[in-house]
Amino acid sequence: MPAVYVAGVGCTRFGRLGAPLLPLLAEAAQQALRDAGLEQVDLIVAGAMNPEEFTGDGTLGPLFASFLGRAHTPAFRVESGTSSGAAAFFAASSAIAAGFARTALVVAGEKMTDLPTPRVAEILSRMIDPTERRYGATMPALAAIVTRAYAETHHLSRRELALIPVKNHRNGHRNPLAHFQAEITVDDVLESRLIADPLRLYEVCPISDGAAAAVLTAERRPVRVAGLGEGSDHVALRHRRSLTSFRATQEAARRAYAMAGIGPAAVQVAEVHDAFTPFELINLEDLGLAEAGKAVRALVRGETALEGRLPVNPSGGLKARGHPVGASGLAQIVEIVWQLRGEAGGRQVREPRVGLAQSIGGLASMNWVTILARD
Numbered sequence: 001m002p003a004v005y006v007a008g009v010g011c012t013r014f015g016r017l018g019a020p021l022l023p024l025l026a027e028a029a030q031q032a033l034r035d036a037g038l039e040q041v042d043l044i045v046a047g048a049m050n051p052e053e054f055t056g057d058g059t060l061g062p063l064f065a066s067f068l069g070r071a072h073t074p075a076f077r078v079e080s081g082t083s084s085g086a087a088a089f090f091a092a093s094s095a096i097a098a099g100f101a102r103t104a105l106v107v108a109g110e111k112m113t114d115l116p117t118p119r120v121a122e123i124l125s126r127m128i129d130p131t132e133r134r135y136g137a138t139m140p141a142l143a144a145i146v147t148r149a150y151a152e153t154h155h156l157s158r159r160e161l162a163l164i165p166v167k168n169h170r171n172g173h174r175n176p177l178a179h180f181q182a183e184i185t186v187d188d189v190l191e192s193r194l195i196a197d198p199l200r201l202y203e204v205c206p207i208s209d210g211a212a213a214a215v216l217t218a219e220r221r222p223v224r225v226a227g228l229g230e231g232s233d234h235v236a237l238r239h240r241r242s243l244t245s246f247r248a249t250q251e252a253a254r255r256a257y258a259m260a261g262i263g264p265a266a267v268q269v270a271e272v273h274d275a276f277t278p279f280e281l282i283n284l285e286d287l288g289l290a291e292a293g294k295a296v297r298a299l300v301r302g303e304t305a306l307e308g309r310l311p312v313n314p315s316g317g318l319k320a321r322g323h324p325v326g327a328s329g330l331a332q333i334v335e336i337v338w339q340l341r342g343e344a345g346g347r348q349v350r351e352p353r354v355g356l357a358q359s360i361g362g363l364a365s366m367n368w369v370t371i372l373a374r375d
Protein backbone atom coordinates (compact mmCIF):
# COMPACT_ATOMS: atom_id res chain seq x y z
CA MET A 1 0.00 0.00 0.00
CA PRO A 2 1.14 3.65 -0.29
CA ALA A 3 3.44 4.59 2.57
CA VAL A 4 1.87 5.62 5.87
CA TYR A 5 4.01 6.84 8.78
CA VAL A 6 3.49 7.35 12.50
CA ALA A 7 4.29 10.99 13.21
CA GLY A 8 3.48 11.06 16.92
CA VAL A 9 2.04 9.03 19.77
CA GLY A 10 0.65 9.59 23.25
CA CYS A 11 -0.80 7.60 26.12
CA THR A 12 -2.30 8.34 29.52
CA ARG A 13 -1.59 6.30 32.58
CA PHE A 14 -3.84 3.25 32.83
CA GLY A 15 -5.64 2.35 36.05
CA ARG A 16 -8.48 3.59 38.21
CA LEU A 17 -8.51 7.21 37.11
CA GLY A 18 -10.64 10.16 38.18
CA ALA A 19 -10.94 11.88 34.81
CA PRO A 20 -13.92 11.20 32.50
CA LEU A 21 -13.45 9.61 29.07
CA LEU A 22 -13.29 12.75 26.91
CA PRO A 23 -10.51 14.43 28.94
CA LEU A 24 -8.55 11.17 28.89
CA LEU A 25 -8.84 10.99 25.10
CA ALA A 26 -7.84 14.64 24.84
CA GLU A 27 -4.78 14.12 27.05
CA ALA A 28 -3.49 11.33 24.84
CA ALA A 29 -4.38 13.22 21.65
CA GLN A 30 -2.58 16.39 22.70
CA GLN A 31 0.53 14.37 23.54
CA ALA A 32 0.44 12.76 20.09
CA LEU A 33 -0.09 16.07 18.28
CA ARG A 34 2.80 17.68 20.16
CA ASP A 35 4.97 14.67 19.40
CA ALA A 36 4.09 14.98 15.71
CA GLY A 37 4.63 18.73 15.66
CA LEU A 38 1.14 19.27 14.23
CA GLU A 39 -1.82 21.35 15.33
CA GLN A 40 -4.36 20.30 12.71
CA VAL A 41 -5.20 17.01 11.01
CA ASP A 42 -7.46 16.07 8.11
CA LEU A 43 -9.30 13.28 9.92
CA ILE A 44 -10.07 12.03 13.42
CA VAL A 45 -10.81 8.35 14.06
CA ALA A 46 -11.92 7.30 17.54
CA GLY A 47 -11.90 3.75 18.88
CA ALA A 48 -14.02 2.58 21.80
CA MET A 49 -15.91 -0.58 22.59
CA ASN A 50 -19.01 0.62 24.42
CA PRO A 51 -18.95 4.20 25.75
CA GLU A 52 -22.75 4.23 25.60
CA GLU A 53 -22.88 1.70 28.44
CA PHE A 54 -19.70 2.60 30.31
CA THR A 55 -20.17 6.39 30.35
CA GLY A 56 -23.49 7.22 28.67
CA ASP A 57 -21.77 8.94 25.72
CA GLY A 58 -22.64 8.17 22.09
CA THR A 59 -21.51 9.58 18.71
CA LEU A 60 -17.98 9.52 20.14
CA GLY A 61 -16.21 10.69 16.98
CA PRO A 62 -17.82 14.12 16.57
CA LEU A 63 -18.32 14.44 20.32
CA PHE A 64 -14.59 14.11 20.88
CA ALA A 65 -13.73 16.36 17.94
CA SER A 66 -15.91 19.08 19.45
CA PHE A 67 -14.34 18.56 22.88
CA LEU A 68 -10.89 18.93 21.32
CA GLY A 69 -11.92 22.19 19.63
CA ARG A 70 -11.96 20.65 16.15
CA ALA A 71 -15.68 20.28 15.53
CA HIS A 72 -15.27 20.85 11.76
CA THR A 73 -12.70 18.09 11.28
CA PRO A 74 -14.25 14.92 9.81
CA ALA A 75 -14.53 12.39 12.65
CA PHE A 76 -16.02 8.97 13.19
CA ARG A 77 -15.84 6.05 15.61
CA VAL A 78 -14.71 2.48 14.96
CA GLU A 79 -15.83 -0.47 17.11
CA SER A 80 -14.27 -3.92 17.10
CA GLY A 81 -14.89 -5.05 20.66
CA THR A 82 -11.71 -5.24 22.71
CA SER A 83 -9.63 -4.63 19.57
CA SER A 84 -11.29 -1.29 18.77
CA GLY A 85 -8.05 0.67 19.17
CA ALA A 86 -6.27 -1.48 16.60
CA ALA A 87 -9.27 -1.27 14.26
CA ALA A 88 -9.27 2.54 14.51
CA PHE A 89 -5.56 2.57 13.61
CA PHE A 90 -6.34 0.37 10.60
CA ALA A 91 -9.15 2.69 9.46
CA ALA A 92 -6.99 5.81 9.72
CA SER A 93 -4.06 4.12 7.94
CA SER A 94 -6.40 3.00 5.16
CA ALA A 95 -7.76 6.52 4.72
CA ILE A 96 -4.27 7.94 4.26
CA ALA A 97 -3.17 5.11 1.96
CA ALA A 98 -6.27 5.68 -0.18
CA GLY A 99 -5.57 9.41 -0.43
CA PHE A 100 -8.63 10.57 1.48
CA ALA A 101 -6.42 12.33 4.04
CA ARG A 102 -2.80 13.38 4.42
CA THR A 103 -2.87 13.37 8.23
CA ALA A 104 -5.09 11.60 10.76
CA LEU A 105 -5.44 11.54 14.52
CA VAL A 106 -6.34 8.17 16.00
CA VAL A 107 -7.60 8.12 19.59
CA ALA A 108 -8.89 5.17 21.57
CA GLY A 109 -10.01 4.77 25.14
CA GLU A 110 -12.45 3.43 27.66
CA LYS A 111 -13.67 4.56 31.07
CA MET A 112 -14.69 1.40 32.94
CA THR A 113 -14.08 1.78 36.67
CA ASP A 114 -17.09 3.98 37.41
CA LEU A 115 -19.29 0.88 37.14
CA PRO A 116 -19.36 -2.04 39.60
CA THR A 117 -17.49 -5.16 38.48
CA PRO A 118 -20.62 -7.29 37.85
CA ARG A 119 -21.98 -4.59 35.54
CA VAL A 120 -18.66 -4.41 33.63
CA ALA A 121 -18.67 -8.20 33.29
CA GLU A 122 -22.23 -8.08 31.93
CA ILE A 123 -21.27 -5.48 29.31
CA LEU A 124 -18.22 -7.46 28.25
CA SER A 125 -20.28 -10.65 28.01
CA ARG A 126 -22.24 -9.15 25.12
CA MET A 127 -19.29 -10.07 22.88
CA ILE A 128 -20.13 -13.73 23.53
CA ASP A 129 -22.42 -15.76 21.26
CA PRO A 130 -26.00 -15.26 22.55
CA THR A 131 -26.69 -18.99 22.84
CA GLU A 132 -23.54 -19.66 24.84
CA ARG A 133 -24.33 -16.63 26.99
CA ARG A 134 -27.82 -17.97 27.72
CA TYR A 135 -26.23 -21.16 29.00
CA GLY A 136 -24.21 -19.14 31.50
CA ALA A 137 -20.94 -18.59 29.65
CA THR A 138 -18.83 -15.60 30.64
CA MET A 139 -15.65 -14.32 29.02
CA PRO A 140 -13.42 -15.76 31.79
CA ALA A 141 -15.27 -19.09 31.61
CA LEU A 142 -14.70 -19.43 27.87
CA ALA A 143 -11.08 -18.34 28.27
CA ALA A 144 -10.70 -21.03 30.93
CA ILE A 145 -11.99 -23.68 28.49
CA VAL A 146 -9.39 -22.56 25.93
CA THR A 147 -6.67 -22.50 28.58
CA ARG A 148 -7.47 -26.00 29.81
CA ALA A 149 -7.56 -27.39 26.25
CA TYR A 150 -4.25 -25.75 25.38
CA ALA A 151 -2.50 -26.77 28.60
CA GLU A 152 -3.66 -30.38 28.41
CA THR A 153 -2.81 -30.70 24.72
CA HIS A 154 0.74 -29.44 25.24
CA HIS A 155 1.25 -30.87 28.75
CA LEU A 156 1.87 -27.52 30.45
CA SER A 157 2.12 -27.23 34.21
CA ARG A 158 0.46 -24.59 36.35
CA ARG A 159 3.87 -23.24 37.33
CA GLU A 160 4.86 -22.81 33.68
CA LEU A 161 1.69 -20.85 32.94
CA ALA A 162 2.28 -18.70 36.01
CA LEU A 163 5.56 -17.46 34.52
CA ILE A 164 3.63 -15.31 32.04
CA PRO A 165 2.06 -12.86 34.53
CA VAL A 166 5.31 -12.87 36.52
CA LYS A 167 7.20 -11.69 33.42
CA ASN A 168 4.60 -9.12 32.47
CA HIS A 169 4.38 -7.66 35.98
CA ARG A 170 8.17 -7.42 35.95
CA ASN A 171 7.88 -5.34 32.77
CA GLY A 172 5.01 -3.31 34.21
CA HIS A 173 7.27 -2.49 37.16
CA ARG A 174 9.40 -0.55 34.66
CA ASN A 175 6.45 1.23 33.02
CA PRO A 176 5.32 4.42 34.80
CA LEU A 177 2.03 4.32 32.87
CA ALA A 178 1.08 0.79 33.96
CA HIS A 179 -1.96 0.04 36.10
CA PHE A 180 0.11 -2.43 38.16
CA GLN A 181 3.74 -1.60 38.87
CA ALA A 182 4.54 -4.20 41.53
CA GLU A 183 6.39 -7.40 40.72
CA ILE A 184 4.82 -10.74 41.67
CA THR A 185 6.06 -14.31 42.13
CA VAL A 186 4.90 -17.67 40.82
CA ASP A 187 3.53 -18.47 44.27
CA ASP A 188 1.57 -15.21 44.25
CA VAL A 189 -0.09 -16.34 41.03
CA LEU A 190 -0.83 -19.88 42.20
CA GLU A 191 -2.22 -18.71 45.54
CA SER A 192 -4.43 -15.95 44.12
CA ARG A 193 -8.20 -16.27 44.03
CA LEU A 194 -9.73 -18.68 41.52
CA ILE A 195 -11.70 -16.86 38.81
CA ALA A 196 -12.62 -19.64 36.35
CA ASP A 197 -10.79 -22.92 36.75
CA PRO A 198 -7.87 -23.04 35.98
CA LEU A 199 -7.51 -19.24 35.67
CA ARG A 200 -6.67 -17.32 38.82
CA LEU A 201 -6.81 -13.62 39.65
CA TYR A 202 -3.23 -12.88 38.57
CA GLU A 203 -3.89 -14.53 35.21
CA VAL A 204 -6.76 -12.20 34.31
CA CYS A 205 -6.42 -8.56 33.27
CA PRO A 206 -7.79 -5.75 35.46
CA ILE A 207 -10.66 -3.38 34.77
CA SER A 208 -8.97 -0.12 33.81
CA ASP A 209 -9.44 3.42 32.53
CA GLY A 210 -7.15 5.05 29.99
CA ALA A 211 -6.57 6.35 26.48
CA ALA A 212 -3.95 6.22 23.73
CA ALA A 213 -3.41 8.20 20.55
CA ALA A 214 -1.36 8.26 17.36
CA VAL A 215 -0.94 10.76 14.53
CA LEU A 216 -0.52 9.24 11.07
CA THR A 217 0.81 11.00 8.01
CA ALA A 218 1.70 10.46 4.37
CA GLU A 219 4.95 12.39 4.94
CA ARG A 220 8.08 10.40 5.64
CA ARG A 221 8.83 9.89 9.34
CA PRO A 222 11.13 7.43 11.15
CA VAL A 223 8.42 4.82 11.88
CA ARG A 224 6.45 3.34 8.99
CA VAL A 225 3.26 1.27 8.99
CA ALA A 226 4.65 -1.80 7.24
CA GLY A 227 1.80 -4.29 7.46
CA LEU A 228 -1.83 -4.51 8.55
CA GLY A 229 -4.11 -7.50 8.79
CA GLU A 230 -7.46 -8.49 10.22
CA GLY A 231 -8.88 -11.96 10.71
CA SER A 232 -12.33 -13.09 11.83
CA ASP A 233 -13.83 -16.28 13.18
CA HIS A 234 -17.10 -17.63 14.55
CA VAL A 235 -18.24 -15.75 17.63
CA ALA A 236 -19.49 -19.05 19.06
CA LEU A 237 -16.67 -21.07 20.59
CA ARG A 238 -18.53 -24.30 19.79
CA HIS A 239 -18.20 -23.58 16.05
CA ARG A 240 -14.42 -23.08 16.09
CA ARG A 241 -12.16 -25.56 14.34
CA SER A 242 -9.75 -25.51 17.29
CA LEU A 243 -9.67 -24.63 20.97
CA THR A 244 -5.87 -24.43 21.08
CA SER A 245 -5.30 -21.76 18.43
CA PHE A 246 -7.04 -18.69 17.05
CA ARG A 247 -7.76 -18.74 13.34
CA ALA A 248 -8.46 -15.00 13.39
CA THR A 249 -4.90 -14.26 14.54
CA GLN A 250 -3.38 -16.64 12.01
CA GLU A 251 -5.25 -14.96 9.16
CA ALA A 252 -4.49 -11.45 10.39
CA ALA A 253 -0.80 -12.34 10.67
CA ARG A 254 -0.74 -13.87 7.19
CA ARG A 255 -2.12 -10.68 5.70
CA ALA A 256 0.14 -8.36 7.70
CA TYR A 257 3.30 -10.30 6.88
CA ALA A 258 2.36 -10.37 3.20
CA MET A 259 1.81 -6.61 3.14
CA ALA A 260 5.09 -5.98 4.96
CA GLY A 261 6.99 -8.41 2.73
CA ILE A 262 8.57 -10.12 5.72
CA GLY A 263 8.18 -13.28 7.77
CA PRO A 264 7.94 -13.84 11.54
CA ALA A 265 11.73 -14.09 11.87
CA ALA A 266 12.04 -10.36 11.15
CA VAL A 267 10.03 -9.37 14.26
CA GLN A 268 12.26 -8.12 17.10
CA VAL A 269 9.70 -6.98 19.68
CA ALA A 270 6.02 -7.83 20.10
CA GLU A 271 3.00 -6.67 22.04
CA VAL A 272 0.37 -9.42 22.14
CA HIS A 273 -3.06 -9.68 23.72
CA ASP A 274 -2.82 -11.27 27.18
CA ALA A 275 -6.14 -10.33 28.80
CA PHE A 276 -6.01 -13.96 29.94
CA THR A 277 -2.29 -14.60 30.30
CA PRO A 278 -2.12 -18.11 28.72
CA PHE A 279 -3.33 -16.46 25.51
CA GLU A 280 0.18 -14.99 25.20
CA LEU A 281 1.54 -18.43 24.35
CA ILE A 282 -1.27 -19.20 21.90
CA ASN A 283 -0.77 -15.85 20.20
CA LEU A 284 2.98 -16.33 19.77
CA GLU A 285 2.33 -19.63 18.04
CA ASP A 286 -0.47 -18.25 15.86
CA LEU A 287 1.80 -15.37 14.83
CA GLY A 288 4.52 -17.79 13.76
CA LEU A 289 6.85 -16.48 16.46
CA ALA A 290 6.99 -19.94 18.06
CA GLU A 291 6.17 -23.46 16.91
CA ALA A 292 2.89 -25.00 18.01
CA GLY A 293 3.21 -26.10 21.63
CA LYS A 294 6.73 -24.66 21.91
CA ALA A 295 6.07 -21.07 23.04
CA VAL A 296 6.39 -22.18 26.66
CA ARG A 297 10.00 -23.19 25.98
CA ALA A 298 10.84 -19.65 24.91
CA LEU A 299 9.14 -18.36 28.06
CA VAL A 300 10.97 -20.73 30.42
CA ARG A 301 14.32 -19.98 28.76
CA GLY A 302 13.82 -16.23 29.16
CA GLU A 303 13.67 -15.61 25.41
CA THR A 304 10.53 -13.48 25.74
CA ALA A 305 11.92 -11.37 28.60
CA LEU A 306 13.15 -7.82 27.99
CA GLU A 307 16.72 -9.05 27.60
CA GLY A 308 15.73 -12.10 25.56
CA ARG A 309 15.79 -12.99 21.88
CA LEU A 310 12.20 -11.78 21.31
CA PRO A 311 10.87 -9.48 24.04
CA VAL A 312 7.11 -9.88 24.40
CA ASN A 313 4.86 -7.33 26.12
CA PRO A 314 7.62 -4.96 27.31
CA SER A 315 4.84 -2.55 28.38
CA GLY A 316 3.58 -5.11 30.90
CA GLY A 317 0.85 -6.28 28.55
CA LEU A 318 -2.84 -6.03 29.23
CA LYS A 319 -2.20 -7.91 32.48
CA ALA A 320 0.06 -5.31 34.11
CA ARG A 321 -0.30 -2.19 31.95
CA GLY A 322 -4.06 -2.59 32.20
CA HIS A 323 -6.94 -3.14 29.82
CA PRO A 324 -9.30 -0.22 29.16
CA VAL A 325 -10.83 -2.30 26.41
CA GLY A 326 -11.13 0.30 23.66
CA ALA A 327 -7.64 1.66 24.25
CA SER A 328 -5.50 -1.47 24.51
CA GLY A 329 -5.05 -2.22 20.81
CA LEU A 330 -3.78 1.30 20.16
CA ALA A 331 -1.68 1.38 23.35
CA GLN A 332 0.15 -1.72 22.07
CA ILE A 333 1.00 0.19 18.89
CA VAL A 334 2.15 3.22 20.89
CA GLU A 335 4.52 0.96 22.87
CA ILE A 336 5.98 -0.47 19.66
CA VAL A 337 6.57 3.06 18.33
CA TRP A 338 8.39 4.01 21.52
CA GLN A 339 10.48 0.85 21.29
CA LEU A 340 11.42 1.49 17.65
CA ARG A 341 12.36 5.09 18.46
CA GLY A 342 14.40 4.06 21.51
CA GLU A 343 12.13 6.00 23.88
CA ALA A 344 10.83 3.24 26.18
CA GLY A 345 12.99 4.13 29.17
CA GLY A 346 13.76 1.36 31.65
CA ARG A 347 11.96 -1.25 29.54
CA GLN A 348 13.76 -0.38 26.29
CA VAL A 349 14.54 -3.34 24.04
CA ARG A 350 17.92 -3.47 22.32
CA GLU A 351 17.72 -1.51 19.03
CA PRO A 352 14.65 -3.10 17.38
CA ARG A 353 13.83 -2.18 13.79
CA VAL A 354 10.64 -4.22 13.32
CA GLY A 355 7.84 -4.56 15.88
CA LEU A 356 4.46 -6.26 15.90
CA ALA A 357 1.23 -5.60 17.81
CA GLN A 358 -1.56 -8.18 17.98
CA SER A 359 -5.00 -7.33 19.36
CA ILE A 360 -7.95 -9.63 20.09
CA GLY A 361 -11.57 -8.55 19.74
CA GLY A 362 -14.14 -10.53 21.72
CA LEU A 363 -12.95 -14.06 22.37
CA ALA A 364 -10.67 -13.98 19.31
CA SER A 365 -13.46 -13.42 16.80
CA MET A 366 -12.04 -10.18 15.29
CA ASN A 367 -8.27 -9.93 15.62
CA TRP A 368 -5.75 -7.45 14.23
CA VAL A 369 -2.02 -7.56 13.54
CA THR A 370 -0.04 -4.36 12.96
CA ILE A 371 3.61 -4.39 11.87
CA LEU A 372 5.71 -1.25 12.25
CA ALA A 373 9.23 -0.71 10.95
CA ARG A 374 11.90 1.88 11.54
CA ASP A 375 13.14 3.21 8.18
